[in-house]
Amino acid sequence: MTVSRALRGERRVAAALADKVREVALRLGYVPDPAARALASQKSNQVLVIVPLLSNTLFVDLIEAAHKVLFAAGYHLLIGVSHYSAAEEEQLLRAYLPMRPAGLMLTGYERSAGSAQLLAASGTACVHLMELHPDSAAARLHSVGFSQLDAGAAMTEPLLARGYRRIAFCGAQLDARVMQRLQGYRQALQQAGLADPGLEILSPERSSLALGAQLLDQVLQLGGGVDAVFFCNDDLAQGALLAANRLGLAVPTQIAIAGFNDLPGSAQMVPPLTTIHTPRSAIGAEAATMLLQLLQDQPVAQNRLDLGYHLVRRAST
Amino acid sequence: MTVSRALRGERRVAAALADKVREVALRLGYVPDPAARALASQKSNQVLVIVPLLSNTLFVDLIEAAHKVLFAAGYHLLIGVSHYSAAEEEQLLRAYLPMRPAGLMLTGYERSAGSAQLLAASGTACVHLMELHPDSAAARLHSVGFSQLDAGAAMTEPLLARGYRRIAFCGAQLDARVMQRLQGYRQALQQAGLADPGLEILSPERSSLALGAQLLDQVLQLGGGVDAVFFCNDDLAQGALLAANRLGLAVPTQIAIAGFNDLPGSAQMVPPLTTIHTPRSAIGAEAATMLLQLLQDQPVAQNRLDLGYHLVRRAST
């Protein structure tokens, strides 16, 4: 018992004894068995993270930052990929929750009834990423992110201010966050009296460069003097920029193109892409810190942490 | 004991009884505790995968494919990211090996002495990804991939055949696989009597679009009529293509650009990028299958599985 306590730093063990224990453990190469720990204490040192995709830098940034904070605190990440499917997410929860993860990090709030039930039944501490919970008074929920709706407006308004009048919106994937950005775009256009549902092009397909090119094509077929396009994601916008290049369309003079997320390649594009920079690493790190506080029964300063975003003006608009 | 056996399908349990057990387990929502299983059986159902990076589609493809095969067999992935650092890899092994993963999937063969020792001491089944082991007779080692050296030559030779004479090589990261591709490039040039160490530009930095642009700059400063550049990675090549576009350099007429790996964006570039397509998903899936055979003590058909690669000729050369 004393060794167990000394190594975990739990309760008080005389400093001299604790040092000796650690020294001997090191010398013998003794490492506590995580399985036995988990069995005896009824909780593991794993934190389950479920992201929609791994092939988007966005989520990788989140994971890397969270890993750094949690690994330093002795926790390990168990990474699940839901492919934007509530059913797959539920399947992952069903598979991983029995491992009694110490905590959870989930993306957004949209999930199946089964998932919600599993989560409630497990009672595991959970932090939600990317989206803030709409109800700021929901004290039981923890979230770190920014307002996707505001960010959508924050891209649209400057475009309006610059004089663009027929601004199309291209969305793919159509997950909750994309729809919120769309909502922000709509509100901004409405406020300017320029709303037109015909300017919205939505596709349920996975976001990609190739799809960006296709969506630009659709925009061009709209006619009616579309002078700017707000893509819900930099992937799409990059694809559109390349397509414009292929078609000999001048950006931004013939058509302006804007994206969202500020992915690595966006600054390199020709012309460089105007986009909204989102603080993925900070979200991952802060969410991990919040989870750690939850796990250690420390008071959490804010259960709804808004990390904002900012507009990055480049030459594509 | 009978329930345990019925649920695992281990040994023979009367079919009727086994069905009944499963039915009751389902009804009660009973799921065996993985920690208790791990403690009693001295092995977990987790497979540790260590990749250099998550921000490269290459490794994500590997992981997704391996996950699919292993998840279906009841195993879970424990993903570690080494950032191309042998020290970080060792740290990950030190953290994760005590969890007694059922198996391991590692990238390449370069690792620290400490890592090698940990691996040997653990005796865990291990499959190596991407690179084939140079010694095909090393029966104890299991690998799935392709010859990086041959692939390097397979890009260089067609360039020579097309009449390019001053072919530069740009490499970043400089991990083992990049160096093998470089070797293939060298051999091809030597065979053609066109070798020139001055045409090699190597940078230890992380591969990125921005670095690709910088490396292209360096190539242009070489002078001497460089007519083609083989980038060790599509990231770099894409960056170079964009940079050429910015500089008003015509590709491929003024300079031809080739990459490696056939990443998603490469076909979308202007002009589309000539590259080597590598079978990442197949490697992940086959490696997982091989590991599964190892875990179930089934005979493994080949302990060194060559999945090849192929040249994708596009307009950038």
Next chain:
DNA sequence: GCATGTTGGGATAGCGCTATCATACCGGAT
């Protein structure tokens, strides 16, 4: 008829930790 499998089911004893309660010890108040 008996030794010799073979097969399905069960009893027992851990796996290596931690929760919990007990105890020893110490200084200070009575």
Next chain:
DNA sequence: ATCCGGTATGATAGCGCTATCCCAACATGC
């Protein structure tokens, strides 16, 4: 000298499974 509360250490009993041995029941071959 006794009592008492607080603190450091220790004894005990599991956590929920599986490895292993055991046994009953029945089949097989000579």
